[in-house]
Amino acid sequence: MIAHGNYDEQYERFHGAAHSAWSRSVTTTERRVAFVGCGYTDLTKKAELSEIELGLAACRMAAEDAGIDTADLDGINIQVHHYPPPDTAVIVAGLGMREVKWEEDGGIGVTSLARAAGALDAGVCDYIVVCKIMNTIAPVGTPLIDPDTGRVGGPGQFEVPYGLGYTMQRIGLTSRRWMDRYGITDEQVGWLCAMQRDGAQLNARSNFKDTLTVDDYLASRWIADPVRLLDCDYPVNGAYAYVLTRDDLARDLRHPPIHLLSWAIAPYDLLDHHFISEDLGQGPTPWLREMYADAAVRPDELDVWLLYDGFSFFALQWMESLGVVPRGESGNYCEGGTRIRFDGEHPVNPHGGQLSEGRMHGAGHVLEAIQQLRGTAGDRQAAKADHAVITTAFANTGSAAILGRKD
Amino acid sequence: MTMSEPSVSTRAGQERLKERGVIPLPEPDEVSAPYWDAAQNEELHLQHCSACDTIRHPPSPDCPECGDSSSDWRRVSGKGTVYSFIVDHRLMVPGFDEPYVVAQINPVEATRDTVRIVANIKGCDTSEVFIGMPVEVYFEVRAGMTIPQFKQDTES
Numbered sequence: 143m144i145a146h147g148n149y150d151e152q153y154e155r156f157h158g159a160a161h162s163a164w165s166r167s168v169t170t171t172e173r174r175v176a177f178v179g180c181g182y183t184d185l186t187k188k189a190e191l192s193e194i195e196l197g198l199a200a201c202r203m204a205a206e207d208a209g210i211d212t213a214d215l216d217g218i219n220i221q222v223h224h225y226p227p228p229d230t231a232v233i234v235a236g237l238g239m240r241e242v243k244w245e246e247d248g249g250i251g252v253t254s255l256a257r258a259a260g261a262l263d264a265g266v267c268d269y270i271v272v273c274k275i276m277n278t279i280a281p282v283g284t285p286l287i288d289p290d291t292g293r294v295g296g297p298g299q300f301e302v303p304y305g306l307g308y309t310m311q312r313i314g315l316t317s318r319r320w321m322d323r324y325g326i327t328d329e330q331v332g333w334l335c336a337m338q339r340d341g342a343q344l345n346a347r348s349n350f351k352d353t354l355t356v357d358d359y360l361a362s363r364w365i366a367d368p369v370r371l372l373d374c375d376y377p378v379n380g381a382y383a384y385v386l387t388r389d390d391l392a393r394d395l396r397h398p399p400i401h402l403l404s405w406a407i408a409p410y411d412l413l414d415h416h417f418i419s420e421d422l423g424q425g426p427t428p429w430l431r432e433m434y435a436d437a438a439v440r441p442d443e444l445d446v447w448l449l450y451d452g453f454s455f456f457a458l459q460w461m462e463s464l465g466v467v468p469r470g471e472s473g474n475y476c477e478g479g480t481r482i483r484f485d486g487e488h489p490v491n492p493h494g495g496q497l498s499e500g501r502m503h504g505a506g507h508v509l510e511a512i513q514q515l516r517g518t519a520g521d522r523q524a525a526k527a528d529h530a531v532i533t534t535a536f537a538n539t540g541s542a543a544i545l546g547r548k549d
Numbered sequence: 550m551t552m553s554e555p556s557v558s559t560r561a562g563q564e565r566l567k568e569r570g571v572i573p574l575p576e577p578d579e580v581s582a583p584y585w586d587a588a589q590n591e592e593l594h595l596q597h598c599s600a601c602d603t604i605r606h607p608p609s610p611d612c613p614e615c616g617d618s619s620s621d622w623r624r625v626s627g628k629g630t631v632y633s634f635i636v637d638h639r640l641m642v643p644g645f646d647e648p649y650v651v652a653q654i655n656p657v658e659a660t661r662d663t664v665r666i667v668a669n670i671k672g673c674d675t676s677e678v679f680i681g682m683p684v685e686v687y688f689e690v691r692a693g694m695t696i697p698q699f700k701q702d703t704e705s
Contacts, residue, residue, distance in 0.1 A: 314635035
């Protein structure tokens with residue numbers, strides 16, 4: 143019988159054969175690709191504008207910021223998280239795009255950026271706008287219970303009858319295991335939330351601007367212990383957009399280009415969507431290693447960490463997956479807060495993340511990376527911002543990218 | 550369902566299910582039927598790969614370890630350990646009225662910790678559940694159907 147907390151024994155029993163099937167995916171471009179413009183709407187609790195209006199506003203602002211006419215955009219990616227999506231053709235018409243040489247909707251965070259970069263590198267088009275639109279009115283993922291019989295088929299038949307049906311519960315299961323495995327405490331997670339809020343107070347887009355202490359965090363109500371209300375990101379309506387182009391076209395635009403140096407996308411869903419692997423050893427998780435090689439950047443050269451925080455736990459888990467802290471050490475790194483605060487040695491989500499701005503599925507992390515690398519993040523500007531890392535979704539099944547400001 | 554009922558894909562729809570006292574139950578299918586049939590006889594049976602000799606759960610047409618599609622069913626001891634758990638306080642799933650444990654259980658016969666049976670740990674305070682806790686199966690009749698559940702194994 144396995145003793146409580148005896149993870150070495152469990153490791154031997156279950157993970158004698160390490161994963162070997164890491165597949166290679168494209169992680170960079172031949173010709174360098176850069177962010178040249180960004181735009182955003184307010185993020186509101188209630189839907190005040192239609193999705194089309196939100197998307198148009200963000201895309202127009204991004205083009206304006208880049209210093210190009212929206213008519214010159216010739217590639218577009220629209221991301222929503224529900225069906226039916228808004229009609230991209232209406233957004234194309236609203237922007238007055240003369241030609242659409244590349245259009246591919248969907249993706250989230252880094253995955254959409256990677257597709258856009260690939261299209262630019264291949265010479266398919268010259269100026270791509272990538273736009274995330276969020277609409278909280280859309281249905282959420284709920285258990286598919288037959289309303290007449292109460293029956294649940296499919297994978298849910300083994301879960302819903304036991305009261306398991308929501309993402310926040312699944313995050314609780316993986317987070318409990320990870321916290322127990324490495325001795326990470328509720329207080330350490332609370333430090334991350336508190337320090338992100340310190341930065342959020344200096345971010346006009348943040349929905350939360352009051353001070354948050356670790357005690358406030360600990361007092362917030364349980365959702366699914368170990369998940370508290372303040373561990374969950376905040377649902378909003380709004381849109382964020384970026385314009386990307388190749389370096390050769392970027393030089394004469396309004397802002398210095400912020401380069402998308404490399405990225406990594408988890409090669410496949412690792413065993414199951416909610417599995418936090420315990421057998422990955424030290425250093426970056428294997429599928430992330432090539433990202434560093436392709437960018438010629440080491441983990442210790444990442445100045446600003448924009449870590450996906452749909453749930454607070456993810457941000458800590460990403461530190462370990464990226465190899466910017468030793469595995470199991472993210473809690474200790476956050477404790478006390480001074481290292482991760484916006485004015486610390488490695489600011490984590492100095493804009494406040496999705497816990498403060500709102501749930502933009504990683505788009506807010508991209509926007510903050512661009513602003514930090516440009517040096518335009520105002521009072522929350524990091525002391526050193528040559529390289530930033532952005533991550534999207536789960537730490538073992540998501541995606542990550544390295545951005546840099548230097549030529 | 551009348552036209553005025555909100556869709557179950559919305560929070561309002563789920564609230565309505567709660568109000569109506571709907572208790573979710575498994576809908577067995579071709580692959581999963583042996584699991585639920587055995588439960589009706591108060592036995593725990595798990596799918597076993599004939600090719601690589603591993604236990605798997607939940608049931609699937611092909612083995613997640615080796616990809617082979619030949620399988621049989623084995624009666625197992627019903628003993629296991631808690632892999633992870635939550636204590637749910639939000640009560641969004643219909644049929645649950647007070648904080649409850651959802652645990653993932655590794656059966657002792659499994660060779661990988663990805664074999665996890667979801668169950669509620671009952672018979673002890675929610676604060677007494679821990680990762681690595683020895684548990685054993687018992688059977689609960691829920692809305693007329695017998696389903697596996699787990700409780701602390703005091704003999705281990």
